Amino acid sequence: MQGSLWLPKNVELVPHPTARDKTIAKVDIKAGACILSTPSFAFILLESEKGRRCDNCFRLPSEGSPLKRCAGCGSYWYCDAQCQTVQWKVHHKKICKLFNSYISSLAYQALAAHEKQDAILLSHAIARMSVLPTPYSIEESTLATVLLSLLPRPDESAVTPVICPIKPFPSDQLLRKLYSRFSNNNFAVHSHLTSIGHGIFPVASRLFNHSCIPNAAAKYMLSPTRSIVMEVVALRNIISGEEICLPYLDPALLQTREQILEISYGFKCNCSSCFFLGQLGPLKEVPTDSNELSSLESQLRAFVAFDSMSATSLPAISIEALPPALRCFLRESYMATLSEIFSKASHEGQYDVALESGITLLALYLIIYPTNYPQIGMHLLELAKTAWNAKILSNEANDAENQALKKQVKVFLALASQALTILGKEGDTDGPLQEVAILQNLVRNE
Numbered sequence: 345m346q347g348s349l350w351l352p353k354n355v356e357l358v359p360h361p362t363a364r365d366k367t368i369a370k371v372d373i374k375a376g377a378c379i380l381s382t383p384s385f386a387f388i389l390l391e392s393e394k395g396r397r398c399d400n401c402f403r404l405p406s407e408g409s410p411l412k413r414c415a416g417c418g419s420y421w422y423c424d425a426q427c428q429t430v431q432w433k434v435h436h437k438k439i440c441k442l443f444n445s446y447i448s449s450l451a452y453q454a455l456a457a458h459e460k461q462d463a464i465l466l467s468h469a470i471a472r473m474s475v476l477p478t479p480y481s482i483e484e485s486t487l488a489t490v491l492l493s494l495l496p497r498p499d500e501s502a503v504t505p506v507i508c509p510i511k512p513f514p515s516d517q518l519l520r521k522l523y524s525r526f527s528n529n530n531f532a533v534h535s536h537l538t539s540i541g542h543g544i545f546p547v548a549s550r551l552f553n554h555s556c557i558p559n560a561a562a563k564y565m566l567s568p569t570r571s572i573v574m575e576v577v578a579l580r581n582i583i584s585g586e587e588i589c590l591p592y593l594d595p596a597l598l599q600t601r602e603q604i605l606e607i608s609y610g611f612k613c614n615c616s617s618c619f620f621l622g623q624l625g626p627l628k629e630v631p632t633d634s635n636e637l638s639s640l641e642s643q644l645r646a647f648v649a650f651d652s653m654s655a656t657s658l659p660a661i662s663i664e665a666l667p668p669a670l671r672c673f674l675r676e677s678y679m680a681t682l683s684e685i686f687s688k689a690s691h692e693g694q695y696d697v698a699l700e701s702g703i704t705l706l707a708l709y710l711i712i713y714p715t716n717y718p719q720i721g722m723h724l725l726e727l728a729k730t731a732w733n734a735k736i737l738s739n740e741a742n743d744a745e746n747q748a749l750k751k752q753v754k755v756f757l758a759l760a761s762q763a764l765t766i767l768g769k770e771g772d773t774d775g776p777l778q779e780v781a782i783l784q785n786l787v788r789n790e
């Protein structure tokens with residue numbers, strides 16, 4: 345395996361006691377470094393993005409250049425003839441004429457929404473194998489070889505959804521083998537943390553195990569005429585010999601992640617965060633009395649000791665250090681409520697409520713997520729926008745309040761920039777890094 349051409353030079357695969365293999369760093373890797381850049385084998389847009397984005401490169405159309413619909417099937421959209429040609433060669437020529445009768449067939453219509461998505465993704469993967477010089481000789485494609493070498497999912501016998509009747513049709517055995525690699529090996533493709541599609545990236549699947557406190561994250565690069573590419577980026581400095589892990593799900597799913605990992609991936613996570621949560625037993629209820637809740641929330645903020653007026657870096661806090669009295673905040677439901685209070689208050693202009701709940705949420709994120717996790721950077725940007733709006737609407741005569749809000753905007757922006765720069769540019773243009781730069785400019789020129 346070590347000599348494999350697809351294996352990046354800075355990592356190696358070594359045996360893992362329960363996960364078959366794991367990937368470790370062969371050298372020290374710096375925060376922000378790209379560990380792997382890998383093409384997808386097959387991918388699909390989410391139904392909600394169909395016709396909004398190009399089916400090949402996933403980009404949004406530029407102004408004045410609407411997407412062009414495939415004249416054959418009318419069901420795929422492209423930026424231009426180049427994107428269409430790329431996808432035509434990879435799989436669409438095997439699907440185009442058959443697509444509409446396939447999706448209106450009773451067998452396809454009977455599938456649940458997620459099965460329909462799997463069925464089309466599987467059709468794309470099969471079509472891609474059917475265009476090999478010798479159809480379905482997977483050894484002619486490195487990505488197909490890696491894909492079929494992946495670990496199957498726990499419910500290997502799940503019924504394969506009906507696929508597009510591609511010619512020549514694959515063997516039942518190949519279809520089942522491929523479908524049994526779905527779900528535990530597929531990735532949600534996102535742009536600035538919003539899902540836009542699904543993809544199969546065999547090399548990334550082969551390399552990275554899960555951790556709820558990952559040291560790396562996946563991002564997706566969209567560029568003209570190219571199919572999407574996944575990049576795996578180090579979130580912090582990784583030392584030689586350390587295992588490199590991705591999050592298979594949002595680590596903030598504190599109560600549900602254990603079950604999801606067991607059902608969908610067939611393993612029990614042994615990270616220190618899961619170990620700690622497993623030892624805690626049932627969590628106390630979050631107080632319903634508003635005074636009691638507010639006092640406990642200020643204790644949480646004090647524990648994290650984040651100073652929104654002067655912080656120059658984000659504190660790294662381990663979940664194990666959380667005092668017993670504050671552990672009730674480790675409830676997913678509390679986090680969801682807090683996040684709703686923050687967004688509602690900032691949209692409705694209740695900026696004092698928004699800033700307080702937003703900083704409490706930041707404190708929780710710093711406890712739950714690892715350093716430089718993208719959600720932290722995105723949340724800091726939202727906090728900066730909220731403080732900026734508060735400043736604009738604040739009483740001009742109240743100079744002290746104005747200056748305090750301006751200081752907060754600067755602190756949030758500087759920290760958002762630090763965290764988001766580690767992941768770097770991804771997805772659609774005009775992302776959060778550009779928003780940070782625009783707001784920094786406004787503050788500077790004010």
Ligand SMILES: C[S@@+](CC[C@H](N)C(=O)[O-])C[C@H]1O[C@@H](n2cnc3c(N)ncnc32)[C@H](O)[C@@H]1O
Binds near residue numbers: 363495528553611
């Ligand atoms: C995408 S693969 C990861 C690569 C895999 N280790 C290999 O050797 O091909 C996902 C599968 O790896 C295993 N796995 C991933 N993370 C794990 C972890 N933290 N602990 C145990 N098993 C894990 C599970 O079997 C899961 O379904």
